[in-house]
Amino acid sequence: MKLDDPRIKRIIRERSLSFCLECGKCSASCPRMLTGKEYSPRLLAQKLITEPEDEAFIENSVWECLTCGMCEERCPSGVAYSRFILDMRTLLAGTKGLKGYRSHDGALHSWMRLMTSPDLEQNRLDWIGPELRVAGSGPLAFFTGCAPYFDVFFSWIEVDTLSIARDSIRLLNFLDLVPVVLGEERCCGHDLLWTGDRENFETLCRQNYEEFKAAGVREVVVSCPECYQVLSQFMPQVIPGFDLKITLLMELLDREIRKGGLSFQPLPRRVTYQDPCRLGRMSGRYQVPRTLLSLIPELTLAEMENSGRSAVCCGNNGFINCDLYSKRIQVERLKEAKATRAELLVTACPKCMIHLTCAMRDPLRQGSLALPIRDLANVLAGQIEWSGGEAPVGPRPR
């Protein structure tokens, strides 16, 4: 890597890295650094500008970041840190190969890449029973993401991400919406994108777009914040003339509820809420999930010490670099959740659910971190009813 490499110069310019004041606010708020990892976002920024010949340092650091966006929130100079990391990873992966220690030995990345096959014939809809109304074609689709795959792969930690997809469709059905669920939907490509595999990511984007078009879809409802970020922010960069409307399930619900006629059955629980980074810091949605929770009678929302803009990451992103520092981040986060005396931890991202559930199960902690965890869609589907009363559409939260 050379100081005058035009590609590096361009990244530095586009991501405002030369505005860095070396104030160190990023490092002081970075969960990875705070848990003791030898990684400093400030130092990486400085090295890249003043000592780009220290390639080993730069390359290692680029793969360490969680892309959680906490530093950007604090940076007084507007450095776009996570996008800078994304650009650097894409560049390095193209020139030096993909790096970053892949969790689960890269099994997830393997299936994501296998999905780029043009001749794929998946059996990904086995979980849709007669109680769910779905369509093969039509104007509105629901994007399930990798939920059917997670359901198999993470069955050993007993995390039910497929329940999020089921409850999302139940909620849509409850509003008399019958979504298209594609039989050949692919992974949205989030994890490949953020680990530098731009080529396969773009292939997935094109394939998903073509599948939607072939089914006559005009609007895609998404529950997972990572899928939402990809479909709404990155897919339009890949597809010329992108014309799909991408809607967050929670915003659709919020809109429908404002029209009146809907209400929620009481849920006498104290709950706390984990802001997913792709929903909060990267898409600016802090209020909608809280508003929806506040509509449930008898539910008390107890905020964690760090919430909203300063919510701490669930410890991992893109399924790389899960290590003891990730674990420390998760343990600290779960302690914060426990400190609220909540009986239920609500999140809105299946990945938060997977990573935090994994940490809860640490046998050495003997269950001291265990806390029931549910997705916002699960909680809402369990309580929603028409204001005259009608049975809720899903099982009640435990």
Next chain:
Amino acid sequence: MARVNLLGICCSWSPFACYNAAGMARMELPSNFDLIRVMCIGRINQALILRAFEYGADGVILLECQDEDCRYGPGPEVGHNNVQRVRKLLHLLGIGQKRLVEKNFAANEREELVAALWEFARDMEAMGTNPAKPSQEREGP
């Protein structure tokens, strides 16, 4: 018939002894077959099996010891559990679950091992190439 890529993942103990003995006896093996030797099939995880398909295998056979012969203890059981789990992922991906085969051998079963490899090759050739192959290069170096 389309040429299929076959991969064997072979435990270094009993199955490799069979494979070695078959080689010494100059027994014929399928030509489109590659073998990876590992210390124990317990070393193999779901990711490594999936990776074989990602890298273009049309069929994967795990060659394991008999349960009671494992030099380390749980090897074949680990292999068995991984196969069960990966088969579910293969099913989702539309990669026929039959493309992943698991066989156990005692150290003196060279004929059985060779017969199993031919049977595996015939079955895979009958199934043809695996439809789920990544459309472009996988990971870099």
